[in-house]
Amino acid sequence: MSDFKFYPHYVVWETTFACNMRCVHCGTSAGKRRPDELTTQESLSLIDELADLGCAHMVLSGGEPLLREDWRELTKRSKQRGIGTYMITNAFAMTPKIVDDMLAAGMDKIGISFDGTEKTHNYIRQRDDSYAQVINAFKWCKERNLKFQAVSQISNINIGELDQMREILNDNGTVDWRIQMTTTTGRMRGLSDMVLSLPNYAKLIDKCIEFRKLDGVKIDPGENIGYFGCKGTELIDGGIYLGCYAGTRVAGIESNGNIKGCLSMQEEFVEGNIRDSSFTEIWNRPDAFAYNRQFTRETAGGPCRECHYLALCRGGCTTTSFAQTGERANNPYCIHRMELEQGIQAPPDEPYIAEILARFESPEPVETDSSPRSTPDIPS
Ligand code: SF4
Ligand code: SF4
Secondary structure (H helix, E strand, O other), rough: OOOOOOOOOOEEOOOOOEEEEEEEEOOOOOOOOOOOOOHHHHHHHHHHHHHOOOOEEEEEEEEOHHHHOHHHHHHHHHHHHOOOEEEOOOOOOHHHHHHHHHHOOOOOOOEEEOOOHHHHHHHHHHOOOOHHHHHHHHHHHHOOOOOOOEEEEEEOOOOHHHHHHHHHHHHHHOOOEEEEEEOHHHHHHHHHHHHHHHHHHHHHHHHHHHHHHHOOOEEEEEOOOOOOOOHHHHHOOOOOOOOOOOOOOOOOOOOOEEEEEEOOOOHOOOEEEEOOOOHHHHHHHOOHHHHHOOOHHHHOOOHHOOOHHHHHHHHHHHHHHHHHHHHOOOOOOOOHHHHOOOOOOOOOOHHHHHHHHHHHOOOOOOOOOOOOOOOOOOOO
8 A cells, every 4th residue: 555645535524423313323322512523614624625635525424414504515615626525314304495405505415324114214213203204305305306325234133124125215216225234333332233243244245236136226335345255246246346445545534623544433543633733734644544554464364364355455344344353454244254264265366356466466566546446334
């Protein structure tokens, strides 16, 4: 990674910690606003700084970003600065007027959290009327031509409902479905038996592969599922997974100005606060984001350290690996690792993958201009 150009191409921003829900799977235990959240002026200056650094995509997240009163202003500034601007919302505060305001502010697309059939979604969200509101939000977005995506966190609670969830989305005209795995972070730290068991993780991969072959809602696998081997490669249609971009092409901002490589990462990964040093200073520190920028085979652990694909994958999702093993790259939630444990060998590398692996393993510097596979997984 040391020969890679680092810039915050994709930023996920917890604009507020306030939330109107108390979801059992919340990756950050959001609830009450932090007492020291960035002001509007600080936030607008930060957007300008990110634009100057080359930010191309910004996700306004939370907590619940609609509870931040200046979300329209932040969206407008981000768009004025040429940044693709998105929001991830639980939809509880949405109304037709909010959809109109999003369009007027220039919002490119929103993600709407959707976590199961009515009973399950309402249980996870801890509000009896939350499912009905999600269905309303799908309808309002569709009627007004605001692009949207359903975003689902999959755990042992809802893994058995994937077929029904797909039917609901098709019935409601949803064309995009991002599927992520819930990790043992935030509120789930106390509910770790609800995080997918390894057999259920394998079922999730199978379902995603099955759904991708069907007409209807299009599946967008989250960055914390898959990785090489037979099924990992099939999951992304033979494409190439280039690992975690936290702190290299992705940045996370907490509502109090703390900076991390990715918003979903644990507090151990906070690199600094923009009230002490500017984002640019934090981003450009020679020792910043060392877990990715200075990644070597020796910094990996467990089976990842010996893995054929390590130079590309770097242990997959940092948040998931660290949550499970306390190590940056020792990730049990890898379908390739699971296949090897079952004696299933990966197919021969496509020539272009073999060539890239050989280049990465060579002592000569390697230039690459790849961008993140899609989007980092987002607390929802
Ligand atoms: S075993 Fe580790 S390095 Fe290899 S593909 Fe899986 S997560 Fe990546
Ligand atoms: S979601 Fe996981 S893989 Fe993606 S940037 Fe964050 S830590 Fe890395």
